[in-house]
Amino acid sequence: MFSVRGVSKHFENRDRKPFSALQEIDLDIQAGEFLSIIGPSGCGKTTLLNLVAGFIKPTTGVVLKEGVEISGPGPDRTMMFQDYALFPWLTVADNIAFGLGAQKLRRKERDARVNHFISLVGLDGFDKAYPAQLSGGMRQRVSIARALAPDPDVVLMDEPFAALDSLTRDRLQEELLAIWSRTRKTFLLITHNVEEAVFLSDRVIVMESRPGRIRSVIDVAIPRPRFPEIRVRDPLFLNLKHEVLDLLGGVTRAAERH
Ligand SMILES: Nc1ncnc2c1ncn2[C@@H]1O[C@H](COP(=O)(O)OP(=O)(O)OP(=O)(O)O)[C@@H](O)[C@H]1O
Numbered sequence: 001m002f003s004v005r006g007v008s009k010h011f012e013n014r015d016r017k018p019f020s021a022l023q024e025i026d027l028d029i030q031a032g033e034f035l036s037i038i039g040p041s042g043c044g045k046t047t048l049l050n051l052v053a054g055f056i057k058p059t060t061g062v063v064l065k066e067g068v069e070i071s072g073p074g075p076d077r078t079m080m081f082q083d084y085a086l087f088p089w090l091t092v093a094d095n096i097a098f099g100l101g102a103q104k105l106r107r108k109e110r111d112a113r114v115n116h117f118i119s120l121v122g123l124d125g126f127d128k129a130y131p132a133q134l135s136g137g138m139r140q141r142v143s144i145a146r147a148l149a150p151d152p153d154v155v156l157m158d159e160p161f162a163a164l165d166s167l168t169r170d171r172l173q174e175e176l177l178a179i180w181s182r183t184r185k186t187f188l189l190i191t192h193n194v195e196e197a198v199f200l201s202d203r204v205i206v207m208e209s210r211p212g213r214i215r216s217v218i219d220v221a222i223p224r225p226r227f228p229e230i231r232v233r234d235p236l237f238l239n240l241k242h243e244v245l246d247l248l249g250g251v252t253r254a255a256e257r258h
Pocket residue numbers: 011012013021039040041042043044045046047048
């Protein structure tokens with residue numbers, strides 16, 4: 001569905017000198033795939049997500065969707081952020097409806113769509129609540145619903161669970177997997193959490209920094225559905241987790257030598 005071809009992205013640093021945030025990125029993303037990106041701080045994960053979202057343009061190379069160059073943001077690519085990014089003055093239902101944006105829907109259709117996604121994320125009965133009345137986990141469910149409501153092809157997630165406590169985070173990972181398997185959208189997730197990346201993904205992209213590059217792509221051949229206990233029991237899960245941790249350890253040591 002997406003092809004990132006020979007992409008580099010240069011920014012200017014504080015002394016106005018150009019530096020390379022991403023260098024020579026080649027990546028294909030299949031429709032319906034759950035892909036995670038992991039890597040040290042500053043290796044260009046968000047930059048890569050922003051390129052796919054169409055918020056920024058590559059300095060060299062192209063990002064294609066179904067063979068056509070991405071020239072800007074679109075409702076086919078929605079985003080989910082760590083800090084919820086919900087409007088505090090809108091109810092849960094209105095926050096989700098906001099995701100439908102400019103789509104011309106009849107009131108009835110819009111309400112039905114919003115209710116469908118409220119149910120999908122397990123927030124029945126909270127449609128009239130305001131974000132301040134919800135826990136962090138519930139707010140993030142609203143964000144998931146809002147990202148899915150416009151029926152995008154891909155949901156781009158920038159560390160969506162980083163601010164949550166570990167129990168809520170585990171629970172939301174399980175729910176996100178269930179939602180993904182029901183909707184079969186393409187999910188592209190940035191995370192700093194190795195366990196989260198392996199538990200959720202079909203493939204884990206491990207990046208390195210200075211310049212930001214893909215160090216390795218790990219196939220996660222753990223059958224689905226995946227049950228929560230694999231995180232502590234499944235030998236394949238534990239092996240893959242250690243493989244990613246080892247790669248990141250190498251990446252961090254290399255970054256420290258710079
Ligand atoms: N608009 C910008 N202008 C200048 N520099 C930028 C800009 N956006 C990102 N950078 C720089 O590019 C590099 C990569 O940033 P990016 O946010 O993509 O990294 P990241 O891997 O997502 O980091 P983190 O894990 O800390 O969120 C960093 O050095 C960052 O300071």
